[in-house]
Amino acid sequence: MLPFDFDYYKPASLKEAVDLYQNLSQQGNNPMFISGGTELITLGRIDLVYTEAVIDLKEIAESKVMQFSGEHLVLGSSVTLTELGEENLFPLLSKTASEIADRTARVKITLGGNICAQIFYREAILPFLLSDSQVVTVGPEGVKVVPINEIFRKQLQLSPGEFLVQIATEKRFIDAPFYTFKRRQQWYTGYPLITIAALKIDNEIRVALSGLCPFPFRSQLVEAALNNKGMPEAERVERALASLPGPILDDVEGSANYRLFVLRNLLLDVLESLDKA
Numbered sequence: 001m002l003p004f005d006f007d008y009y010k011p012a013s014l015k016e017a018v019d020l021y022q023n024l025s026q027q028g029n030n031p032m033f034i035s036g037g038t039e040l041i042t043l044g045r046i047d048l049v050y051t052e053a054v055i056d057l058k059e060i061a062e063s064k065v066m067q068f069s070g071e072h073l074v075l076g077s078s079v080t081l082t083e084l085g086e087e088n089l090f091p092l093l094s095k096t097a098s099e100i101a102d103r104t105a106r107v108k109i110t111l112g113g114n115i116c117a118q119i120f121y122r123e124a125i126l127p128f129l130l131s132d133s134q135v136v137t138v139g140p141e142g143v144k145v146v147p148i149n150e151i152f153r154k155q156l157q158l159s160p161g162e163f164l165v166q167i168a169t170e171k172r173f174i175d176a177p178f179y180t181f182k183r184r185q186q187w188y189t190g191y192p193l194i195t196i197a198a199l200k201i202d203n204e205i206r207v208a209l210s211g212l213c214p215f216p217f218r219s220q221l222v223e224a225a226l227n228n229k230g231m232p233e234a235e236r237v238e239r240a241l242a243s244l245p246g247p248i249l250d251d252v253e254g255s256a257n258y259r260l261f262v263l264r265n266l267l268l269d270v271l272e273s274l275d276k277a
């Protein structure tokens with residue numbers, strides 16, 4: 001149960017959703033978009049989220065898309081993590097998403113909701129950061145298509161009233177060799193100690209991480225160190241560790257030093273798995 005009441009809207013089109021947000025904002029109703037609604041429930045219960053008007057994006061046709069269009073795979077923001085796994089159109093994404101939460105929650109959690117979540121793990125973003133995907137948003141200024149590595153800086157940079165509609169990924173990234181692993185400290189379904197996703201494209205390894213810092217990221221400095229093939233693998237990994245952004249998380253899931261220990265081994269696994277792929 002949520003400790004507050006709110007009005008519930010389920011727009012049928014992008015325009016209706018954009019207009020609703022603007023009108024409700026002007027009326028001072030503090031509107032909130034939802035897709036799966038799991039975070040509204042989780043954070044609303046402990047007073048970390050409050051709204052008087054919920055705009056549910058789930059029924060908008062463009063947000064339910066899951067198909068190839070020319071050379072791109074287009075995935076809508078309302079597609080659930082379970083649906084991603086069942087269709088398995090993007091194996092790196094399906095595998096990463098299959099490790100998020102538990103079976104019951106994955107039926108509800110959506111791609112858009114995970115990527116735009118306030119809880120900072122946002123693991124579903126990792127495959128898209130690695131594959132230079134294109135993000136489609138809509139808001140008061142209309143539809144925008146923006147490279148993910150421009151619009152995602154720690155979190156998706158959206159203006160008030162703007163929301164995520166789709167993400168498009170080129171097929172060549174989908175077919176590339178990949179590696180992904182989620183190391184947890186607790187249970188089989190907990191938040192990550194570290195989740196790593198990697199793929200090899202144009203003979204270079206790319207790496208993205210969640211759980212190491214208080215935001216998911218991909219780092220060109222880390223990748224440059226890992227791809228320096230003139231050096232022994234262990235040295236490449238040490239240089240990658242020295243290039244990490246900060247801060248390194250130091251919390252109940254694990255100390256900063258333990259995270260770095262785990263990451264060192266994961267990076268060695270990435271090299272072993274993808275160097276010769």
Ligand SMILES: Cc1cc2nc3c(=O)[nH]c(=O)nc-3n(C[C@H](O)[C@H](O)[C@H](O)COP(=O)(O)OP(=O)(O)OC[C@H]3O[C@@H](n4cnc5c(N)ncnc54)[C@H](O)[C@@H]3O)c2cc1C
Pocket residue numbers: 032033034035036037038039040041042057077099100101102105108109110111112113114115116117118119121122123124158162163164165189190191192
């Ligand atoms: C038991 C459990 C375990 C979990 N474990 C993990 C984990 O290990 N790793 C992990 O990454 N996540 C995990 N999560 C999921 C995560 O914390 C969020 O709760 C979830 O991703 C939200 O998805 P949702 O579709 O329900 O989003 P919603 O609750 O609908 O929305 C979440 C946020 O995104 C915004 N939003 C939703 N859709 C859009 C859109 N289309 N455009 C713009 N903004 C939008 C909302 O306004 C809200 O702020 C877990 C969740 C549960 C319940």
